[in-house]
Amino acid sequence: MxxxxxxxxxxxxxxxxxxxxxxxxxxxxxxxxxxxxxxxxxxxxxxxxxxxxxxxxxxxxxxxxxxxxxNFKPVTKPKPPMQVEYSKQFLAEQPAASGGENWECLTQALYFEARGESVKGQFAVAEVILNRASSSKFPDSVCDVINQGTGKKYQCQFTYTCDGRAEVINEKKAWTRVGKIARLMLDGAPRRLTDGATHYHTKAVNPRWARAFPRTASIGVHYFYRMPRA
Incomplete structure (x- = not known):
């Protein structure tokens, strides 16, 4: 050493x-x-x-x-807005739609109220129903909105629910098309056609209430209105 x-x-x-x-x-x-x-x-x-x-x-x-x-809370990026085109071609490219009770109710309403309308007009009617469901002045579910007043003379909100006729689906293609629209709207498609409208009527009639409601849009054979603001 x-x-x-x-x-x-x-x-x-x-x-x-x-x-x-x-x-x-x-x-x-x-x-x-x-x-x-x-x-x-x-x-x-x-x-x-x-x-x-x-x-x-x-x-x-x-x-x-x-x-x-x-204490960590992950930051989630907001989803980009859904891209929707108001055309038959766009709907043809969408997958077959299905859903629960609210989807069924909205599809029926679009079929019986607007199946003869343009695709844009059908989306507009869907907007009105969803705008009502989002408003505190109406029931808070799609089915309850559509069936509000059903069975009471002159009090139903959607004619087909109280016109005394059976709801029979005869046009399968039209049902498939409006079913896709219902699915898109329930999944968050933008409501940009009617400017918050909660009412509409065909251009063939002139209901008294329409004189007091601001008109927001004219699409196809329908006029669209928003409730007066206080």
Whole structure:
């Protein structure tokens, strides 16, 4: 083993390596092994201290990360608006539609109220129904909106629900087409045709209420109106 031979005063030797105290002024030859290098000992102590500090910092950081994760709320990007074209070709490219009770009610309303209208006109009628469902002045579901007043003379909101005729689906293509429109509208298609209209009537009639309601659109054989604002 490589050694270093150095001469130290006894008091210095006592301070550094804990050797037996020698009388003041007495010198001694001392051989120190490099394996007991005081620098190495001090280095080990520093290393332990740094390790302790590192573990403490890591513990603090771990707690901080855990707290951040507990309070983390992912940011979701808003969905882009649905792209809709008011054409038969666009509807032909859409998948066959189906749905629950509200889809069934909306499809029936479009079929019996507007199947002879243009695609744009059918979307407009769907807007009116959904605008009503979104308004506090009407029932809050599509089916309840459509069936409001049904069975009461002159009080039904949609003629086909109280005209005394059986609702029979004879035109399968028309049913498929309006079913797709109902699905698109219930899934969030934009309501941009009628400017918030909640009422409409055919151009063949002139109901009294229409005189007090602002007209918002004229599409196909229908006029569309919004309720007067207070």
């Amino acid at each position: 490589k050694t270093l031979k150095i001469t130290l005063k006894a008091i210095a030797l006592t301070a550094l390596i804990g050797a037996t105290f020698l009388p003041f002024g007495v010198q001694a030859d001392v051989t120190l092994s490099t394996s007991n290098d005081p620098n190495a000992f001090l280095g080990a102590q520093v290393s332990q201290l740094l390790t302790h500090e590192r573990d403490s910092v890591m513990a603090i950081e771990t707690d901080t990360v855990a707290q951040l994760l507990a």
